[in-house]
Amino acid sequence: MTVDGAATTPVTRPDAGPVGPLVPAYGRSTLADLLPSVGHHLGVPGCDADVLGLPAAQRYVVFLVDGLGRALLEGAAAYAPWLTSHLGEGSLTSGVPATTVTSLTSLGTGLPPGQHGLVGITSRVPTTGEVLNALTWESDLVPEAYQPQPTMFERAAAAGVRVSSVALQRFARTGLTQAALRGPTFVPFPSEKDVQLRTDLVADAAARGQRTLVYGYERELDHAGHAKGCGSAEWRERLTRVDSMLARLRDALPSDVVLLVTGDHGMVDVAPDRRMVIEDEPELAAGVTVVAGEARFRHLYVDRDDPRSVARRWSDRLGGRAWVRTRDEAVDEGWFGPVADEVLQRYGDVVAAPTGEWAFMTRTFPQEMELVGMHASLTAAEMVVPLVVATA
Secondary structure (H helix, E strand, O other), X not given: OOOOOOOOOOOOOOOOOOOOOOOOOOOOOEHXXXXXXXXXXXXXXXXXXXXXXXXXXXXXXXXXXXXXXXXXXXXOHHHOHHHHHOOOOOEEEOOOOOOHHHHHHHHHHOOOHHXXXXXXXXXXXXXXXXXXXXXXXXXXXOHHHHOXXXXXHHHXXXXXXXXXXXXXXXXXXXXXXXXXXXXXXEEEEOOOOOHHHHHHHHHHHHOOOOOEEEEEEEOHHHHHHHHHOOOOHHHHHHHHHHHHHHHHHHHHOOOOEEEEEEEOOOOEEOOHHHEEEHHHOHHHHOOOOEEEEEOOEEEEEOOOOOHHHHHHHHHHHHHHHEEEEEHHHHHHOOXXXXXXXXXXXXOOOEEEEEOOOOEEEOOOOHHHHHOOEEOOOOOHHHHEEEEXXXXX
């Protein structure tokens, strides 16, 4: 349950410089390995091993806290006494990029990004040329067709496991839910402020069968980090609130339920003087047809130039401030795991990820200009998330 199997030495802090990206050890220690390991204990066909060494049980609750990076949790331990007391050495990595859309789909499908194909918050659709925002999913694309791989929830339900998702009512049938997390019985609650109702719904769902799997999701920590920064008092206050909710949940769960808590990515704060606007940088804009991804992991689509030339210009301009790869180079280095043919062109012809606390902004997505905390790159601060295992 550690990142010891990562393909390169982890970056120890987000400003450590170009010592190498943290490439996930897919199949051994990533978010994509969590539900298959749970499925092994629940008797789900095809889940042949528990690579994470989880406690054996017939009932599990998997709770994902958006934006809960391990480094952030360790740095704010005093504000999260319950989580800290259960932390231990357990860690996972997200896939690449370290962002919610990709991470939730890896969790939900049990597959690396190169297999499920949701390659970031925004990416170009090869068949239509549109830039899909997979969070809002304002597109005619059918989620189940764009991401056709069966989810772990579907597989578990087909094996007779009682599978539930306890989430805000508004998430019931969003495009991302249908693409990444389809399959469970949806158990809605109207407001995140009603912690007791939410706790009761999760505990009740966990007890509704001999074999059960319940998924829960918390988003307020991530929102505070984006709006105020992950070093802010507001972020710490949200962490304390989440910690209290999880402690209450563990107390409410039946004693035979194993509670697993993790995150989808970490976060770093990016100062205004470390934001480079692509449109203001001739070397960065040259030859790029479409910019997608996000400020800490850019997909650059190149239609009328040689991607190797674009990558070279980015590398020359940025020096050690970014890991810049052509798509083929990133695939060869294992950033995305094995990449399916139908997924390959969803990735940019060139990808660029900051090594330190930098961001590559674009006026194409003006809402990004308002963010303080950001994520998606291959630094340990963004990639490594905790895996808390809490038994009665």
